[in-house]
Amino acid sequence: MKLRAVWFLATDTARSRAYAQALAVHDMEPEGVILFGGSTPSNISVSAAGTTIIPFAGVHLPDVQIPLTETCRNLGWPLYLVSADNVNDPGIADALKRTAHWQKHSG
Numbered sequence: 001m002k003l004r005a006v007w008f009l010a011t012d013t014a015r016s017r018a019y020a021q022a023l024a025v026h027d028m029e030p031e032g033v034i035l036f037g038g039s040t041p042s043n044i045s046v047s048a049a050g051t052t053i054i055p056f057a058g059v060h061l062p063d064v065q066i067p068l069t070e071t072c073r074n075l076g077w078p079l080y081l082v083s084a085d086n087v088n089d090p091g092i093a094d095a096l097k098r099t100a101h102w103q104k105h106s107g
Contacts, residue, residue, distance in 0.1 A: 002029050007099055008077075009092070010068060011037030018062035020071045025060040032078035034095050035068065037085065 008023070008030040010016035023030065072079045080099070084091040 001027055002031075004031060006030050007096070008033045009087070009096070010035060012068040014064040017064045017066060017068050017071065020068055020075075021062040021066070022060060024071070024075055029075070029077065032080060032099060033068075033072050034080050034082055034092070034099065035072075036082040036087075036089070036092060 008016075008020065010019070010033065012035065020033075069079065071077075080095060082089075082091045082095045
């Protein structure tokens, strides 16, 4: 299910990786992902390859070893990089004004 006007604001942490994978398991696709933080790669090519998610006894166990950028690429989610070190950076506010009505932040 496409989540219209809902953006996922995240840094590449284990928690963000788990959230993204949980969204995918439940067939929930954000409008896009705004990625920020010091470890953010400088260029990302987005492709629509599949992702493998293996449930365990009906419960999804995230693989936090998979980088958030890889999950986004595999799912074909639009990915926007913001050069910011924290969520209070003015660049984050600018990105949200341009893109989002609702957002989920994970850091």
